[in-house]
Every structure is written in structure tokens, then in C-alpha cells.
Amino acid sequence: MSYESLNKTPCYICEEELLENNLKLLNYVQQESGAKIILALKGFAMWSTFELVSKYLKGCTSSGLHEARLAREEFCKFNPHAEVHTYSPAFKDEDIEEIAKISDHIVFNSPNQLFKYKDSVKKINPHAEFSLRINPEVSSSPKDIYNPCGIYSRLGTTLANFDEEVLKHIDGLNFHALCEQNVDALEEVLVAFEEKFSKYFKGLKYINFGGGHHITKKGYDVEKLIRLVKEFKAKYNVDVYLEPGEAVGWKTGVLVSTVLDVFHNGMNVAILDTSAEAHMPDTLAMPYRADVRGSGEAGEKKYTYRFGGNTCLAGDIMGDYSFDEPLKIGDRIIFEDQIHYTFVKNTTFNGIALPSLAILRKDGTLDVVKEFGYEAYRNRLS
Numbered sequence: 155m156s157y158e159s160l161n162k163t164p165c166y167i168c169e170e171e172l173l174e175n176n177l178k179l180l181n182y183v184q185q186e187s188g189a190k191i192i193l194a195l196k197g198f199a200m201w202s203t204f205e206l207v208s209k210y211l212k213g214c215t216s217s218g219l220h221e222a223r224l225a226r227e228e229f230c231k232f233n234p235h236a237e238v239h240t241y242s243p244a245f246k247d248e249d250i251e252e253i254a255k256i257s258d259h260i261v262f263n264s265p266n267q268l269f270k271y272k273d274s275v276k277k278i279n280p281h282a283e284f285s286l287r288i289n290p291e292v293s294s295s296p297k298d299i300y301n302p303c304g305i306y307s308r309l310g311t312t313l314a315n316f317d318e319e320v321l322k323h324i325d326g327l328n329f330h331a332l333c334e335q336n337v338d339a340l341e342e343v344l345v346a347f348e349e350k351f352s353k354y355f356k357g358l359k360y361i362n363f364g365g366g367h368h369i370t371k372k373g374y375d376v377e378k379l380i381r382l383v384k385e386f387k388a389k390y391n392v393d394v395y396l397e398p399g400e401a402v403g404w405k406t407g408v409l410v411s412t413v414l415d416v417f418h419n420g421m422n423v424a425i426l427d428t429s430a431e432a433h434m435p436d437t438l439a440m441p442y443r444a445d446v447r448g449s450g451e452a453g454e455k456k457y458t459y460r461f462g463g464n465t466c467l468a469g470d471i472m473g474d475y476s477f478d479e480p481l482k483i484g485d486r487i488i489f490e491d492q493i494h495y496t497f498v499k500n501t502t503f504n505g506i507a508l509p510s511l512a513i514l515r516k517d518g519t520l521d522v523v524k525e526f527g528y529e530a531y532r533n534r535l536s
């Protein structure tokens with residue numbers, strides 16, 4: 155495949171065919187297990203792909219008013235039956251009316267929040283279904299920053315904080331306890347969740363298993379997930395939702411950047427027209443080292459470079475990479491797998507330009523669907 159027609163960098167390129175492959179696998183899970191799968195916008199919100207995404211997934215899960223609006227306006231226009239699920243650690247008075255209007259499911263984080271807003275929401279939208287997010291207090295999440303079940307967690311209601319009064323008002327329960335994990339981790343969480351909460355399942359319409367299921371990653375045990383969902387549905391006579399974000403955008407495209415300068419300071423340093431801090435934030439937060447096309451580990455190939463971003467943050471570094479040939483100013487550098495949790499988190503830190511967004515169509519055409527300029531920086535400030 156070639157990105158040759160791209161004339162400006164940095165740019166994220168989402169490949170339609172790779173995205174559709176992920177969607178087809180997720181749809182297979184839906185068909186075989188009976189689960190409903192909705193897109194977590196937090197991880198992937200390139201709405202110009204929603205015509206495609208909405209052919210396969212049943213809706214979106216959003217974390218507040220803005221994501222809910224995007225789901226309603228940009229996803230449901232392709233599929234009026236698509237569902238909008240809205241959760242927030244805490245809803246605000248000023249948002250709740252609009253959220254009620256545009257959401258099919260509202261997921262409260264605590265009994266307090268449910269009691270506070272249940273009547274006003276039902277008045278505006280009598281069809282809205284309610285759920286409470288549970289904290290099963292079990293997670294094998296690889297990092298504390300991504301562990302919603304850690305000590306003093308604010309995310310979800312523990313058994314100790316569960317108020318049985320909520321049962322009169324809820325249609326379902328949610329949990330979200332995984333991060334980039336295989337199905338064995340889900341199984342562990344399910345054991346704890348059922349042990350603590352299955353006494354409350356009677357009369358519920360659905361249980362939402364959250365996200366973090368790495369379904370589209372090679373080696374994920376898809377058949378076991380299907381079995382677990384089927385067994386759970388049969389055992390409790392409920393619908394099951396899964397709401398992956400990462401698994402939708404996983405390995406569906408790249409971030410293309412350009413080498414702006416190369417010099418030697420104890421080692422070779424290359425400055426790129428992108429930024430780890432502003433454009434690849436999880437490389438610093440997780441942290442992880444993004445793969446670069448055609449490169450090796452430091453020292454593996456003949457010429458090793460430290461890649462740095464074009465901001466003034468000293469730690470704006472992507473990592474050390476080696477190549478068979480020396481890098482030249484103007485060379486394109488392609489970071490792999492940069493479509494999930496990247497542009498949804500981008501900042502204009504240091505006034506650095508936001509990368510454009512492009513889609514590589516199945517017929518090979520490259521459509522640049524969005525470019526950002528000075529206004530994107532200025533309009534966020536005053």
C-alpha cells in the first residue's frame with residue numbers, strides 16, 4: 155500500500171479495509187454470541203468512518219454530552235435504530251436535559267446520581283433506560299492509570315455502596331474493568347461480578363461488560379468470548395453488551411510524519427514534525443514504544459536515531475529506532491497502529507499543528523478528510 159499522494163504531514167491515515175476487517179470480526183462475535191457491540195467513542199471517534207462502522211455495530215457508548223451528541227448526530231444518521239449509551243462519572247445539571255433527549259441508555263456512576271436525575275430524565279425521555287455502573291473490585295488491568303477497580307476508585311459502585319433502592323429504577327448493570335486484555339481476564343472479573351451482584355440480576359434486561367476486550371488482537375480467544383457470553387445470557391436471561399473502543403481502531407492505520415532535522419549529540423537525534431506529547435500521548439502515559447515501519451530496535455540495524463517531537467518539552471521523545479540507511483531530512487516516518495486513543499486525545503500544546511485526518515479507501519484513493527491550521531490553536535484560547 156502506498157501513502158505517496160499524501161503531500162502534508164503529520165497525518166493520521168485510517169485504512170478502510172483494516173477497519174472493516176475489525177468490524178467483521180466484531181460482527182461475528184455479535185452473531186455467534188448474541189451480544190450487542192457498541193463503539194466506545196473515547197477510543198475512536200473518526201466520525202467520517204461512521205457510515206461504515208454503523209453497518210456492523212449497534213451504536214455508541216459516550217462519556218458525557220459531547221460524545222453523546224456525536225453519536226446521535228453522526229452515527230444514528232446512518233442507522234436510526236442505533237443506540238446511544240451515555241455514562242459519566244458525574245452528570246451536571248446543565249447537561250442532563252440534552253443528554254436525556256439524545257440518549258437511549260443512561261448509565262449512572264453512583265446511587266446518588268441515579269436518585270438525583272432519574273425523574274427529570276424520565277420526564278424528558280420516558281423511554282430512556284437506566285443502568286448503574288458497578289465496581290466489581292477485581293481487575294488485572296496492566297497499569298494503575300487504566301485500572302478502574304483500584305484502591306479508592308471513583309469509577310462505579312462497590313457492593314458496600316450498593317443501595318437496593320436502585321433496583322426499582324434500573325434496567326441493567328454495567329461494569330468496565332479491563333484494558334487491552336484477553337478473555338481470561340474477563341472470566342476472572344465475571345466470577346467476582348456474579349458472586350457479588352447476581353442476586354440483583356432478576357428482572358434486569360441487560361448487563362454491559364464494558365470495554366477493554368482486545369478482540370481484534372491476534373491470539374484473542376474469540377470462541378471463548380462467544381461461549382462466555384452465550385452461557386451468561388442463557389443463565390440469567392439478559393442481553394449482553396460489549397463496548398470496545400481500542401478493539402475497533404486496533405491496527406487500522408498509521409501516523410505519517412517527516413524528518414525535519416538530524417544531528418549528533420552523543421547519539422544521532424532526529425526531529426520529526428509530530429510529537430509524542432501532543433499526538434501519541436499513550437507512548438508517554440502507558441508508556442509504550444510505537445513501531446516504526448522499516449525500523450529495528452536501537453542498535454539492531456546500522457544507523458540508530460533517537461526520535462524527538464517538534465515541541466520544547468525535553469521529554470517529547472518517541473524512542474530509539476535503527477535503520478539500514480542513514481535518515482535524511484524530508485524522509486517520511488510511519489508510526490504503526492496510531493488510530494485508537496491518539497487523535498481523540500490530541501492537544502495543541504506548544505502551538506504545534508494537529509495532524510490531519512485521512513482515510514485510505516478500499517480502491518486505493520487517499521482522502522484527506524480534515525486539516526487543521528492556526529485556528530484550531532487560537533480558537534481554544536482567548
Ligand SMILES: *Cc1c(COP(=O)(O)O)cnc(C)c1O
Binds near residue numbers: 332334365400401
Ligand atoms: C474506556 C471505556 C471503554 C472502552 O475501552 P477500550 O479499552 O477502548 O475497549 C468502554 N467502557 C467504558 C466505561 C470506558 O471507560
